[in-house]
Amino acid sequence: MPDSTLQNLLLGFSVALDPSILVYAFAGCIIGTLVGMMPGLGPLAGISLLLPATFGLNPIVAVVLLAGVYYGAMYGGSTTSILVRIPGEAASVMTCIDGYEMTKKGRAGPALAIAAIGSFVAGTVGVIGLMLLAPTLAAFALRFGPPEYTALLVMGLFILAYMSGGSTIKTLASAALGLLLGMIGIDVMSGYTRFNFDIVELGDGVGIVPVAVGLFGISEILLSAGQNAAPAVQNPRLRDLVPSREEFRLSTGPILRGSLLGFLIGIIPGSAHIISSFVSYGIERRLAREPERFGKGAIEGVAGPESANNAAATGAFVPMMALGIPTSPVTAVMIAAIMVHGISPGPLLISQQPELFWGFVASMYVGNVVLLILNLPLVGLFVNLLRIPYSYLYPCILAFCILGTYSVANSMIDVWIMLIMGGVGYVLRKLEYDLAPVALGLVLAPMLELSLRQSLAMSAGDYGIFLERPIATTMFALGVVLFLFALKPVVFRKGRDWRKNVGLEQQES
Amino acid sequence: MAEAEIPREGEALRRGWRLRSDQVSGLMLVALAAYVAWENRVYPVGSLQEPGPGYVPLLIAAFLGAMGLLIALFGGKSRALGDIRWPEAGRGLAILLACGVAAFALERIGYRLTVIAMLVFFLGVMERRPPLMVALVAIGFGLISYYVVGTLLSVPLPRSPWGF
Numbered sequence: 001m002p003d004s005t006l007q008n009l010l011l012g013f014s015v016a017l018d019p020s021i022l023v024y025a026f027a028g029c030i031i032g033t034l035v036g037m038m039p040g041l042g043p044l045a046g047i048s049l050l051l052p053a054t055f056g057l058n059p060i061v062a063v064v065l066l067a068g069v070y071y072g073a074m075y076g077g078s079t080t081s082i083l084v085r086i087p088g089e090a091a092s093v094m095t096c097i098d099g100y101e102m103t104k105k106g107r108a109g110p111a112l113a114i115a116a117i118g119s120f121v122a123g124t125v126g127v128i129g130l131m132l133l134a135p136t137l138a139a140f141a142l143r144f145g146p147p148e149y150t151a152l153l154v155m156g157l158f159i160l161a162y163m164s165g166g167s168t169i170k171t172l173a174s175a176a177l178g179l180l181l182g183m184i185g186i187d188v189m190s191g192y193t194r195f196n197f198d199i200v201e202l203g204d205g206v207g208i209v210p211v212a213v214g215l216f217g218i219s220e221i222l223l224s225a226g227q228n229a230a231p232a233v234q235n236p237r238l239r240d241l242v243p244s245r246e247e248f249r250l251s252t253g254p255i256l257r258g259s260l261l262g263f264l265i266g267i268i269p270g271s272a273h274i275i276s277s278f279v280s281y282g283i284e285r286r287l288a289r290e291p292e293r294f295g296k297g298a299i300e301g302v303a304g305p306e307s308a309n310n311a312a313a314t315g316a317f318v319p320m321m322a323l324g325i326p327t328s329p330v331t332a333v334m335i336a337a338i339m340v341h342g343i344s345p346g347p348l349l350i351s352q353q354p355e356l357f358w359g360f361v362a363s364m365y366v367g368n369v370v371l372l373i374l375n376l377p378l379v380g381l382f383v384n385l386l387r388i389p390y391s392y393l394y395p396c397i398l399a400f401c402i403l404g405t406y407s408v409a410n411s412m413i414d415v416w417i418m419l420i421m422g423g424v425g426y427v428l429r430k431l432e433y434d435l436a437p438v439a440l441g442l443v444l445a446p447m448l449e450l451s452l453r454q455s456l457a458m459s460a461g462d463y464g465i466f467l468e469r470p471i472a473t474t475m476f477a478l479g480v481v482l483f484l485f486a487l488k489p490v491v492f493r494k495g496r497d498w499r500k501n502v503g504l505e506q507q508e509s
Numbered sequence: 510m511a512e513a514e515i516p517r518e519g520e521a522l523r524r525g526w527r528l529r530s531d532q533v534s535g536l537m538l539v540a541l542a543a544y545v546a547w548e549n550r551v552y553p554v555g556s557l558q559e560p561g562p563g564y565v566p567l568l569i570a571a572f573l574g575a576m577g578l579l580i581a582l583f584g585g586k587s588r589a590l591g592d593i594r595w596p597e598a599g600r601g602l603a604i605l606l607a608c609g610v611a612a613f614a615l616e617r618i619g620y621r622l623t624v625i626a627m628l629v630f631f632l633g634v635m636e637r638r639p640p641l642m643v644a645l646v647a648i649g650f651g652l653i654s655y656y657v658v659g660t661l662l663s664v665p666l667p668r669s670p671w672g673f
Contacts, residue, residue, distance in 0.1 A: 403666070
């Protein structure tokens with residue numbers, strides 16, 4: 001590790017260990033855990049709802065708080081998956097399978113402990129990766145001009161389509177829907193107000209928060225309307241949490257593989273934390289000596305996916321911090337949180353705002369430790385939340401959604417957008433469309449439009465500019481190749497898609 | 510593309526031709542793309558050298574239309590539209606309408622009254638919870654959330670004309 005990295009990390013720890021920041025990291029982890037446990041409130045909705053509360057805070061505190069919510073939610077989602085077979089958020093779906101089987105066999109404690117240890121290891125591996133990779137990537141990105149950014153964004157969308165568990169063309173259609181939503185509002189280059197239907201407030205465009213809360217929060221509530229009974233919840237005791245030597249041995253490999261795999265997938269655009277858990281589960285099942293144990297309480301089925309989704313959550317911060325490009329709706333909201341404070345994310349962020357970047361990195365180390373030592377002993381307390389009947393829970397979540405969305409800009413239009421997107425999200429989910437690309441397309445739209453038009457202006461309208469610059473050409477070529485590969489199983493129905501080989505078929509069902 | 514519930518040949522013949530979910534959704538996307546392209550006609554598309562404000566929306570609408578067409582074309586083996594169950598749709602619609610009323614009331618009667626009324630409707634009318642619990646949750650949530658968000662976190666929330 002270079003000396004400068006160590007020095008910067010020390011600077012980061014001097015920021016993160018400041019009591020005022022430590023308190024927010026702690027609060028973020030607790031709020032995130034609770035949010036992750038509540039069905040209908042995933043990390044995205046949780047972060048979106050908390051966003052207005054960060055406007056009055058300094059940017060470091062705001063990012064530390066929201067990041068705490070993010071990885072806290074990742075952890076919280078696993079608790080409900082293991083104890084009651086309800087994935088608090090989508091990335092925990094795979095944990096349900098073997099986690100709940102372990103609970104039925106009276107091994108809920110070790111499953112929770114391995115999930116926590118795996119999350120801790122993965123979180124730490126992810127932060128090390130972020131620390132080493134983000135500054136290098138940022139330095140490289142300084143060579144990027146508009147054509148490279150256009151190519152990067154297009155490549156990102158194609159990778160997103162390729163990596164999605166569902167239909168490639170449906171994912172691209174979802175992304176196009178998001179891009180069109182992003183066209184609403186004033187065009188920065190010409191000053192034209194587009195698609196605002198004579199509503200003045202739409203001149204500012206459609207915000208990510210109302211869209212995210214509507215698509216992910218409200219639509220989930222609409223889908224689960226009518227549930228009532230609180231599930232029966234096992235309350236594991238502290239002494240039951242310790243895994244056996246054999247369980248530790250079986251979990252070591254999946255944790256390490258999941259951490260590495262999750263981090264790498266996390267950098268890629270899309271619902272990385274969801275995809276990584278599916279891929280990790282598929283790989284562990286393939287590598288297992290007795291794959292038939294999977295689905296019947298195999299601890300590797302908990303260790304791998306839990307590590308992968310936590311590492312992916314951290315990996316997603318690499319392009320966000322280094323390039324200023326969100327690869328997931330969560331990082332898009334976090335970029336919004338930084339921009340509110342007048343800081344522009346991008347390659348210069350790390351050099352111009354070292355305290356923000358390195359404080360954030362160090363706070364993630366701290367947050368991982370906080371989650372480990374806080375959540376295991378308090379799991380008995382947290383599971384009480386699951387005993388609240390859903391009929392009491394969902395009206396309060398709805399009120400939170402309205403409150404959070406309104407508070408972002410004190411705008412009623414945002415509340416209406418949220419409700420409309422809730423209805424749209426409900427229908428899209430029924431028709432098996434992926435929602436994350438809609439939110440991602442919305443955020444990427446202004447960047448894509450600006451860089452494309454600037455590129456064309458630079459080349460006097462010649463699209464050949466994308467083929468003249470090596471970085472842009474490489475990225476475009478990669479995007480197109482992946483797009484063609486992704487189209488292959490759609491057009492030629494023979495053969496087996498690679499995604500099905502790693503377990504992603506279960507996401508489709 | 511979803512390939513669930515593919516009818517067998519004989520069954521398909523018995524049922525006759527049925528609309529598939531992907532065919533319908535794909536055509537809806539094509540219609541949406543056409544609508545956007547139509548709306549976009551008022552914005553100058555510009556030239557390749559100097560793309561105007563209508564250029565990129567038109568490009569995306571064309572892309573959406575193409576994707577919609579592909580979805581519809583290859584959607585023959587997706588789930589039949591009639592097989593999609595919507596058991597929660599009525600309740601979901603009621604929830605959306607109630608939230609719409611709450612949104613309409615928010616700036617007129619203030620945050621606290623709106624949230625209390627909304628929770629009374631959901632808990633008391635839709636969920637038929639005991640009146641005491643309804644009152645406790647509705648009033649408690651309305652006041653505490655206002656205190657935490659409005660007072661402690663200094664987020665400005667709407668008040669009623671009566672100052673409450």
